[in-house]
Amino acid sequence: MNVGDRHYRTIWLSDDGRSVEIIDQRWLPHDFRVEKVGTVAGIATAIRDMWVRGAPLIGVTAAYGVAMQMADDPSDAALDGVWEALHETRPTAINLRWALDEMRNFLRPLPSGRRAEAAYRRAGEIADEDVGLNRAIGVNGLEIIREIAARKKPGEPVNILTHCNAGWLATVDYGTATAPIYLATEAGIPVHVYVDETRPRNQGAQLTAWEMAGHGVPHTLIVDNAGGHLMQRGQVDMVIVGTDRTTADGDVCNKIGTYLKALAAADNDVPFYVALPSPTIDWTVGDGLAEIPIEQRSGDEVSLVWGKSANGEIAQVRISPETTPTANPAFDVTPARLVTGLITERGVAKASRDGLKAMFPGRG
């Protein structure tokens, strides 16, 4: 998507053909910084410390990390080692494991002398494929927005609530939850987005709001607890969120707080959609609550908040007593029964094993 008048993806190969450049998302919306990363250790840090984040982008970044390892040492042992090292950087997003498996399965049969070049090529393809998947999600989700718009008075916007950032910053381009929103805007359908701030790291306030502003999408930032109230008052027409891992039974794991939005949506008959590319489906898992590992992040994310002061300094401030204990589960699981539909690249699936099987025959 564009930043100013220049088109950016969130990750691209440097001119040296060996490093990648990434948008360092820790500084947004205050500062737009691009970092060059050229080592596996650098890739691991960028994922773990969330310079890049969002399930699809984590996967693509890891794929490039494998390529960097192959350029250094293309042995089988190094291939297994980089798989392990990158896999442990973030535990919940399944796209990480998907991309690492994809790279290892592709590279393993090749002679070691051909692995580095092939790895960079395959990582680039995975990045390109992500863009295609998200674009297709956008086309399928646009139809839902169009149907809701047709039931509204002319000119009245479709009010969409979203949580966290499942935007272009979370993918290579377009985003998942945002792809239908961007396509609706391009198609001239009036939309308005309620952006949940998404504590503790504020991906909504810092990233989604920045994306919406940058692309001229009317939006309103709300605190995480406001969604239910707005739904009770009929101010939300639909919810669209992304997901870090959706099970073969249709349970949806996403940023902490998603479940509460789904409960409020169900209580108020507001359709609750989840947008996802097929690499986000974990076909090996059925019961999301029992089987998905939930990342537990540092308590500092709860008690310290990043912001920009009046004198332009980007810094953290403490918002709780220094001695107060914290807990910081980063994701929760929304049971399939609360999900109206899964917007995939192939169409909108029912959030159930049968629904996903029908959409992706031969899987699951």
Ligand code: MRU
């Ligand atoms: O912790 P984050 O910022 O990586 O979490 C991101 C999300 O929860 C997104 O909603 C999810 O990865 C889908 S991104 C298309």
